[in-house]
Each structure stands twice: as structure tokens, then as C-alpha cells.
Amino acid sequence: EIHREKTYVRDCQIDTDLELRIPDNYVSGSNERLAFYTELDNVKTEEELKAFRQRLEDRFGKLPKPMQELIEGLRIRWVATSLGFEQIVFKSRKLRCYFVVNPESPYYQSEVFGAVMAYLQKNPDKASLKQTSTFLIMIFEGVDTMREAKNLLLEVETFVKAQNQAGVA
Secondary structure (H helix, E strand, O other): OHHHOOOOOOOOEEEEOOOOOOOOOOOOOHHHHHHHHHHHHOOOOHHHHHHHHHHHHHHHOOOOHHHHHHHHHHHHHHHHHHHOEEEEEEEOOEEEEEEOOOOOOHHHHOHHHHHHHHHHHHOOOOOEEEEOOOOEEEEEEOOOOHHHHHHHHHHHHHHHHHHHHHOOO
């Protein structure tokens, strides 16, 4: 399983032009919003996330879209971290996934990285690879929502797991 592999990335930053936030009109108190952001940042499992979401809905009603996007952003961070992405930039319908910045990282010799490269080779219509002097970036074009971005990364993660279980990568 990918999650039993060595962890190469501790967290993934997300930069987006979408609204990922708890709206003031949903939770009016700034201290309370801050407490919810802190609590959400400490959520580590889908079960904890469902419980968090349920508490909010019970207290404040249906989650507004920016809050739903925030929750999808957390899920993206989890998947991106497992795939070795240190940063996600999601702007102008383009999802850019930045690999570990240190070119000497053992990540680049890992089965996870090998499987991500295999995914790129098998799916040139879905994603491309770009290398700059500083970064190696996996790019998806035409992505509209955080949910769509999450689903693309889950597809890569599923491929990576299958490759690693088969001993291919």
C-alpha cells in the first residue's frame, strides 16, 4: 500500500483562485471560524472529516460551496502528499502538481515516483510533465472544481497502488 511506503512529503500547500474558506455568513464569529480552521487542519482521516462536517451541518446547516471546496482541498492535500507533491497550484482551470523540490531526494528512486511516471506515459491525454530549472511539475488541463482535481489525483493514486502491488514500478 502506498501509505505504508516511506513518506517523502509531510504536507502539501495548495494555491488556488477558487474560494476555499468558511464564509462569514456561515460561521459569524471570527474566533470560532479560526477554531474550525485549526480543527480542520488537524483532521487526518476520512472518518474524522465526516464527523467534522456533520457537526458543522448539525449546528449551522448545509455547507456552502466555499466550505465544500475547502474540505475537498484537504482531501487533495492528503492524496497529493502520498504521491510526493509538495505544492498544488490550481488556477485558470489548470492543476499543477509540484514534485519534491530536492532533486537528491530518495523519492526520485521510489516505487511511488516510478509509478507516477508510468501513469504519465500511459495517460498522455490526461496529464503532462514539465521540468523547469527548479521544479518538476505534473499538469492537468481543463479542471473546473476541487472535486474534479481530487478525482484526478485519486485516479493517479489508484494507478500507483496497483503498480506497486503488481511490483511493476
